[in-house]
Amino acid sequence: MTRLLLATLALYRRWLSPAIHAISPGGCRYQPTCSEYAQIAIATHGPVRGTVMALFRLLRCHPFARGGLDQVPAAAIPRPHPHEPLT
Amino acid sequence: MPEIRNPNLQTPGTPGGSGGGGDMRSTMAFFVLMLAVLFGYQYFFKPKTAPIAPTQTQTQTQSQAPQAGTAPSQTQWAPAGAQASGTAPSIVATSETETTVENELYKIVFTNRGAQVKTWILKSYKDTTGKPLDMVQPQTAARFGLPLSFYTYEPALTAQLNQVLYQASATGTLLAPNSLTFHYAAYGLDVVKTLHFDSSYVISIDTEVKRNGSPVRALVQWPAGLGDMEEFRPGKAPTGSILTASQFAWLIDGKSDQQVAAKVGGNATLNEPYQYAGISDLYFAAAFLPSVPSDASVVTLHNTIELPGDLSDPSSTKKPANVIGLAVGDQSGSNSLRLYAGPKQMDVLNTIHSIGSDGKADGPTLEPLIHYGWLGIVAKPLYIALRFLHGLLGTGINNWGWAIIIFTATFNLIMLPTRFVMMKSSIKMARIQPKVDAIRKKYAHLKMNDPKRADMNAEIMALHQAEGINMVGGCLPLLVQMPLFIAYFEVLSNVIELRQAHWFWLTDLSLPDPFHVLPILIILSMFLTQFITPSPGMDPAQRRMMAFMMPVFFGFILWHYASGLALYWGTSNMINLSFQLIINNTKDGKELHAIAARKAAKKLGSGRGDQRTIQGRR
Numbered sequence: 001m002t003r004l005l006l007a008t009l010a011l012y013r014r015w016l017s018p019a020i021h022a023i024s025p026g027g028c029r030y031q032p033t034c035s036e037y038a039q040i041a042i043a044t045h046g047p048v049r050g051t052v053m054a055l056f057r058l059l060r061c062h063p064f065a066r067g068g069l070d071q072v073p074a075a076a077i078p079r080p081h082p083h084e085p086l087t
Numbered sequence: 088m089p090e091i092r093n094p095n096l097q098t099p100g101t102p103g104g105s106g107g108g109g110d111m112r113s114t115m116a117f118f119v120l121m122l123a124v125l126f127g128y129q130y131f132f133k134p135k136t137a138p139i140a141p142t143q144t145q146t147q148t149q150s151q152a153p154q155a156g157t158a159p160s161q162t163q164w165a166p167a168g169a170q171a172s173g174t175a176p177s178i179v180a181t182s183e184t185e186t187t188v189e190n191e192l193y194k195i196v197f198t199n200r201g202a203q204v205k206t207w208i209l210k211s212y213k214d215t216t217g218k219p220l221d222m223v224q225p226q227t228a229a230r231f232g233l234p235l236s237f238y239t240y241e242p243a244l245t246a247q248l249n250q251v252l253y254q255a256s257a258t259g260t261l262l263a264p265n266s267l268t269f270h271y272a273a274y275g276l277d278v279v280k281t282l283h284f285d286s287s288y289v290i291s292i293d294t295e296v297k298r299n300g301s302p303v304r305a306l307v308q309w310p311a312g313l314g315d316m317e318e319f320r321p322g323k324a325p326t327g328s329i330l331t332a333s334q335f336a337w338l339i340d341g342k343s344d345q346q347v348a349a350k351v352g353g354n355a356t357l358n359e360p361y362q363y364a365g366i367s368d369l370y371f372a373a374a375f376l377p378s379v380p381s382d383a384s385v386v387t388l389h390n391t392i393e394l395p396g397d398l399s400d401p402s403s404t405k406k407p408a409n410v411i412g413l414a415v416g417d418q419s420g421s422n423s424l425r426l427y428a429g430p431k432q433m434d435v436l437n438t439i440h441s442i443g444s445d446g447k448a449d450g451p452t453l454e455p456l457i458h459y460g461w462l463g464i465v466a467k468p469l470y471i472a473l474r475f476l477h478g479l480l481g482t483g484i485n486n487w488g489w490a491i492i493i494f495t496a497t498f499n500l501i502m503l504p505t506r507f508v509m510m511k512s513s514i515k516m517a518r519i520q521p522k523v524d525a526i527r528k529k530y531a532h533l534k535m536n537d538p539k540r541a542d543m544n545a546e547i548m549a550l551h552q553a554e555g556i557n558m559v560g561g562c563l564p565l566l567v568q569m570p571l572f573i574a575y576f577e578v579l580s581n582v583i584e585l586r587q588a589h590w591f592w593l594t595d596l597s598l599p600d601p602f603h604v605l606p607i608l609i610i611l612s613m614f615l616t617q618f619i620t621p622s623p624g625m626d627p628a629q630r631r632m633m634a635f636m637m638p639v640f641f642g643f644i645l646w647h648y649a650s651g652l653a654l655y656w657g658t659s660n661m662i663n664l665s666f667q668l669i670i671n672n673t674k675d676g677k678e679l680h681a682i683a684a685r686k687a688a689k690k691l692g693s694g695r696g697d698q699r700t701i702q703g704r705r
Contacts, residue, residue, distance in 0.1 A: 006535070018633045020565060031548040041533035063563050069548040071541045 029067025200270035238414035288429035302420030343455030460577035488590025
């Protein structure tokens with residue numbers, strides 16, 4: 001699942017994002033960009049939590065937000081004996 | 088919020104991922120899948136279907152008795168389940184006569200055979216062949232019956248009521264406001280159908296059917312579709328024109344809803360407080376408004392007719408087409424109705440109120456008959472704005488094409504400041520791109536989930552701040568532009584005023600450009616815009632791809648859909664192109680071009696550097 005999501009995001013960043021920016025100029029008010037944020041979040045926090053975090057990041061991007069640096073929070077320290085991931 | 092931890096999700100992140108890239112082949116496959124899902128969604132959810140089955144199926148009667156075709160003389164009719172009472176005097180006509188009722192908007196021809204409508208011409212509209220538009224579909228009417236005929240639960244009685252010769256109160260041509268009465272009395276039956284006409288599209292209908300003195304429930308029907316149904320358009324439907332199947336539309340207790348033709352049940356009786364019930368296609372509707380909604384009774388009619396797949400070629404394979412109709416009346420037996428048969432035009436529909444709960448004509452209007460598609464929230468205001476502009480232009484240049492152009496230009500000018508800031512920012516971005524690339528390269532070996540990635544972003548951010556790059560506009564221009572594009576699409580394909588609206592060489596703004604001028608113009612201008620727009624952070628392959636793919640993609644869409652859409656996109660494109668040209672000539676823009684030219688020169692080798700190299704070959 002993680003791989004699938006990351007592949008989608010990579011694909012979006014490679015082909016769709018330029019297409020979008022070709023229609024309308026613009027950039028991102030946040031650094032990292034939402035898609036990069038999503039990639040990092042999913043890679044760091046797993047597909048479920050990462051997706052939720054990315055969605056909230058998308059909601060934070062609106063005309064009244066100031067933008068700026070908005071990093072993905074660091075992952076929690078893994079438990080000594082993690083059970084198998086659900087996916 | 089990211090801070091909130093879900094205790095169920097204590098699994099540490101699955102390690103690794105594919106490092107962002109994934110292998111290219113699976114990625115491509117996934118891309119195709121995503122597209123398929125998107126298009127699939129569009130395809131299946133496009134017609135707004137209300138999966139409401141007819142709620143109260145009271146009676147399922149046999150299919151209607153064949154009414155037309157045989158046309159026997161009236162003397163042949165035996166009393167339908169009734170004792171002939173010799174005492175009542177017979178009121179019958181001896182020959183078939185026609186009565187024409189006309190006002191500014193319509194010309195309706197009635198026949199006294201069955202007291203039905205033969206043709207219902209809307210004077211302000213023309214069909215696709217240029218003839219005046221007839222609300223009665225000749226093919227389906229011949230098989231399934233004419234408008235304003237009766238529907239009863241006894242096929243024999245239905246046939247009789249719709250075949251006998253009534254005595255008309257007038258023949259020849261009547262001018263509205265006026266009224267017309269059809270009367271038939273024989274064999275114990277006493278049928279009166281009174282119609283009132285005024286200067287609007289609405290007519291009112293009062294009927295009474297008595298058998299041996301007691302009322303019989305006989306509903307008034309509009310049995311088989313509308314004259315403008317696209318299934319019956321001669322010739323092949325133009326590519327990209329949207330086939331909007333007929334719908335059954337209604338309003339109960341102030342709530343409107345509709346059902347696509349294919350899902351409408353046949354001969355299902357619905358006793359609900361209908362404020363209106365009717366059938367509608369893309370641009371026209373026939374809707375009954377019961378005078379007493381609480382006693383209303385509606386029967387939906389559903390037939391199929393075999394039509395050649397290609398209407399210009401009668402020998403092509405036939406496929407069934409849905410033909411829907413409805414019968415509306417009062418549960419008591421004597422009906423009092425109004426009937427609206429006309430265009431789904433907002434101004435007109437807004438003046439026609441259904442009967443409200445207090446029994447007066449102050450209920451909701453017929454306006455919900457118009458649909459603006461799934462992005463109605465944007466499309467409807469857009470339509471209102473366009474209509475306002477259209478009205479503002481006055482009678483001199485009364486043209487929807489100009490309204491679209493002016494609206495687009497105004498809109499682009501409002502967006503100009505944001506656009507300007509964004510363009511300046513992207514020029515600055517291009518200037519620092521080498522530095523950003525250097526930072527990215529420094530961290531490139533790190534995996535996506537490496538905490539050190541944060542340092543990279545911090546470094547980039549610091550660089551942005553040092554250079555004074557401000558991306559305050561964000562994705563706003565895009566978020567505004569895309570819905571507007573879709574809204575234009577919806578308005579152009581749903582609003583009747585844009586049907587057959589012309590602008591210079593465009594004969595119909597709701598159909599594709601007949602001479603392919605606009606799409607070509609758009610492809611060229613988009614390509615040019617792409618070419619001269621600085622877009623930092625894209626590698627050349629990507630860039631080349633975009634420079635060609637985007638214009639081709641949009642060109643393809645605009646080629647096949649409403650030319651009004653192309654008019655909008657073209658206008659907006661031209662404005663952006665000229666604006667980009669201006670920006671490129673500012674100090675920053677020139678500097679950027681110099682950078683690009685230097686880079687290109689370096690890449691190609693010192694001698695062959697072309698000074699005029701622009702962004703596309705960076």
